[in-house]
Amino acid sequence: MMYIHYCRYCQRIHILNGHKNYCPRCRGHLTELKISYMKYVNLDKQERQNLKEHCKNPRELPLLAVSSDKTRDYAKWLQIPASNIEHYHSDHYAAYSH
Ligand SMILES: [Zn+2]
Numbered sequence: 104m105m106y107i108h109y110c111r112y113c114q115r116i117h118i119l120n121g122h123k124n125y126c127p128r129c130r131g132h133l134t135e136l137k138i139s140y141m142k143y144v145n146l147d148k149q150e151r152q153n154l155k156e157h158c159k160n161p162r163e164l165p166l167l168a169v170s171s172d173k174t175r176d177y178a179k180w181l182q183i184p185a186s187n188i189e190h191y192h193s194d195h196y197a198a199y200s201h
Pocket residue numbers: 110111112113114126127128129130131
């Protein structure tokens with residue numbers, strides 16, 4: 104499974120296989136974003152740029168990030184893949200899909 108991560112040091116979005124904590128480029132601490140891989144790959148260039156602009160804002164980044172490991176623990180507890188949970192929460196990003 105691919106997940107969307109943001110590195111605030113490189114100011115780049117990284118698409119990585121699995122849940123990663125560290126940036127493959129600078130080894131900085133990554134923030135995993137709530138947006139699903141499928142949703143992200145369907146964004147056009149401008150929408151990706153907008154998403155990156157939001158990530159750059161320290162006040163907005165926490166809103167875009169997966170809240171904590173709790174989400175994944177909860178998914179485990181429910182015996183469903185974490186990706187479904189992320190997809191469920193991704194309604195928040197509906198604005199990017201229009
Ligand atoms: Zn980095």
